[in-house]
Amino acid sequence: MSKAVEKPKKVTIGSLQKQRKTGSPITVLTCYDYPTALNIEHTHSNGGADKGIDIALVGDSLAFTALGYTSTSQLTLEEMIHHCKAVTRAAHTPLVIADIPFGYVGVSDERAVDAAIRLVREGGVDGVKIEGGVKQASVIEKVVDAGVPVIAHAGLQPQRATQTSGFKVQGKTKASALSIVEDCLAVERAGAFALLLEAIPPQLGSYITHSLNTPTIGIGAGNGTDGQVLVQNDMLGAFDAFKPKFVRVFADIGSVANEGIAAYARSVRAREFPSVDESYGIDQGKWDEIVEYIERHRK
Numbered sequence: 166m167s168k169a170v171e172k173p174k175k176v177t178i179g180s181l182q183k184q185r186k187t188g189s190p191i192t193v194l195t196c197y198d199y200p201t202a203l204n205i206e207h208t209h210s211n212g213g214a215d216k217g218i219d220i221a222l223v224g225d226s227l228a229f230t231a232l233g234y235t236s237t238s239q240l241t242l243e244e245m246i247h248h249c250k251a252v253t254r255a256a257h258t259p260l261v262i263a264d265i266p267f268g269y270v271g272v273s274d275e276r277a278v279d280a281a282i283r284l285v286r287e288g289g290v291d292g293v294k295i296e297g298g299v300k301q302a303s304v305i306e307k308v309v310d311a312g313v314p315v316i317a318h319a320g321l322q323p324q325r326a327t328q329t330s331g332f333k334v335q336g337k338t339k340a341s342a343l344s345i346v347e348d349c350l351a352v353e354r355a356g357a358f359a360l361l362l363e364a365i366p367p368q369l370g371s372y373i374t375h376s377l378n379t380p381t382i383g384i385g386a387g388n389g390t391d392g393q394v395l396v397q398n399d400m401l402g403a404f405d406a407f408k409p410k411f412v413r414v415f416a417d418i419g420s421v422a423n424e425g426i427a428a429y430a431r432s433v434r435a436r437e438f439p440s441v442d443e444s445y446g447i448d449q450g451k452w453d454e455i456v457e458y459i460e461r462h463r464k
């Protein structure tokens with residue numbers, strides 16, 4: 166008897182908490198559209214939770230990587246929803262989380278809650294990510310109360326890059342490290358189900374991970390967090406406008422794509438493409454009859 170192909174089991178908040186308890190690292194990767202979501206779904210072809218990419222993050226980094234903006238603050242909620250729809254058509258097994266774009270948190274609780282609900286209802290995502298700490302704890306609580314699971318994002322907060330004078334490592338002084346620890350404790354108390362830590366020293370990443378009961382996911386936060394996240398275009402060599410220190414290129418599809426496109430252009434110019442096999446041929450006798458017919462009838 167042939168073994169039935171088992172549908173992979175959907176990742177859940179519960180399975181992520183179990184991974185933290187058992188020390189099985191949580192894998193997170195950004196994705197922005199249907200093909201990048203298919204890449205992530207494909208990692209589950211041999212299993213489910215705990216096997217492939219656990220969380221697909223529709224990050225507002227798509228402003229840079231998918232839309233060519235020069236800042237994430239240019240990204241609208243409508244654009245984010247459009248990308249979430251494409252992602253959720255392909256990503257069925259991972260938990261899918263969307264960044265709430267710039268301009269929706271810190272204005273009024275209602276504005277943030279409405280944005281979170283639209284991302285779930287229209288974008289089809291499972292939850293949202295909110296940058297912030299102590300000051301954003303109450304809005305995180307409101308979003309959670311509205312029924313939308315939240316990942317909090319502390320340390321370097323790219324939506325505040327202008328206020329922090331650029332994409333700079335955080336938590337290198339006593340005051341800064343303390344304020345990040347306070348942020349993490351506050352968002353955990355507010356009900357965030359996971360915590361993303363960006364661009365902090367590895368010791369601080371481990372310290373926070375030991376201080377919380379909530380799973381931590383690091384990007385440039387060292388090897389002591391419960392999980393890791395990278396931007397898919399960065400780790401596939403498909404984005405080079407800037408390259409943070411924490412990026413490792415695991416496969417260079419950017420150069421493969423460039424080489425392929427250049428080879429296509431060369432083949433067209435050399436009239437080497439298309440070949441006979443790549444054309445819809447008919448035999449010459451038939452064509453001769455067609456030409457004769459056309460010549461007789463054309464005006």
Ligand SMILES: Nc1nc(=O)c2c([nH]1)NC[C@@H]1CN(c3ccc(C(=O)N[C@@H](CCC(=O)O)C(=O)O)cc3)CN21
Nearest residue numbers: 226229230323332333334396399404407408409410411
């Ligand atoms: N493509 C992409 N990758 C990312 O990792 C990313 C985005 N976009 N957009 C949103 C934020 C912005 N991020 C960034 C961007 C740049 C640096 C960077 O170049 N950092 C310097 C350190 C600067 C300093 O500490 O003075 C580095 O060398 O890593 C870090 C994080 C992370 N996120």
Ligand SMILES: CC(C)C(=O)C(=O)O
Nearest residue numbers: 195224225226264384
């Ligand atoms: C870099 C990750 C954590 C993110 O927030 C994004 O992709 O927007």
Ligand SMILES: [Mg+2]
Nearest residue numbers: 224225226264
């Ligand atoms: Mg982001």
